[in-house]
Amino acid sequence: MRIALFGPPGAGKGTQAALLVKRLGLAHISTGNIIRAAIKQDSPAGAEARAYVREGRLVPGKLVRKMAEDAIADHGYDNFVIDGYPRTTEQANWLEGFLESHGRPLEHVLSLYLPDAIIIERLSRRRIHRETGENFHLDFKPPPADVPADMILQRSDDRPEAIQRRLDVYREQTHPLEDHFRRHGLLVRIDAVGSVEEVHERIKSVITGNLVNER
Numbered sequence: 001m002r003i004a005l006f007g008p009p010g011a012g013k014g015t016q017a018a019l020l021v022k023r024l025g026l027a028h029i030s031t032g033n034i035i036r037a038a039i040k041q042d043s044p045a046g047a048e049a050r051a052y053v054r055e056g057r058l059v060p061g062k063l064v065r066k067m068a069e070d071a072i073a074d075h076g077y078d079n080f081v082i083d084g085y086p087r088t089t090e091q092a093n094w095l096e097g098f099l100e101s102h103g104r105p106l107e108h109v110l111s112l113y114l115p116d117a118i119i120i121e122r123l124s125r126r127r128i129h130r131e132t133g134e135n136f137h138l139d140f141k142p143p144p145a146d147v148p149a150d151m152i153l154q155r156s157d158d159r160p161e162a163i164q165r166r167l168d169v170y171r172e173q174t175h176p177l178e179d180h181f182r183r184h185g186l187l188v189r190i191d192a193v194g195s196v197e198e199v200h201e202r203i204k205s206v207i208t209g210n211l212v213n214e215r
């Protein structure tokens, strides 16, 4: 199973990917997580990416392409959910070409959609675990009481100016990908308003339908 999760920041891509990992045993490939890890390690790629991420802009495509392709290869080109990549038409062409060249074309692109007001509320209330990267929401999924307060951070790009920039970038560069994937017969839109479990059920019904068809 080869799935790309697509949608604006705050749509719940990371949360849903984590559930797919837990329940269906897929590997999670998140270019955002890979980039944040590179920044933390201060690797050359991380140093190059740092300012872009902080400001909510897209990191240069070639840098992300290598990270995504290396991660897909590490997972044997199959049984993964990729989130945060592709974000531009150029990246979509790279990803599709890369997977096709390994005989493992993309099977689903699930586009999570929700109103801007909910996106802004979710992102401004989001916190992450400094070490594990796990996501929390101060109201709906607060960090457990035994996690020390200094382990819980707000992402630098979850601050209001960066949120606005990321939404603009999404609208201008990433949203047009919906049409691209629709033309390729891969796109399924998923209503991302609701509880984590409700959204997971919507995703699962799409994926399970495919599994039944494959047998």
Ligand code: AMP
Binding pocket: 009, 031, 032, 033, 035, 052, 053, 054, 056, 057, 058, 059, 060, 061, 064, 083, 084, 085, 086, 087, 091, 157, 166
């Ligand atoms: P995310 O965790 O997916 O929201 O990604 C966080 C940040 O990492 C983005 O705002 C970008 O700066 C960078 N990033 C992640 N994935 C990509 C990508 N596919 N292309 C360019 N930049 C990316």
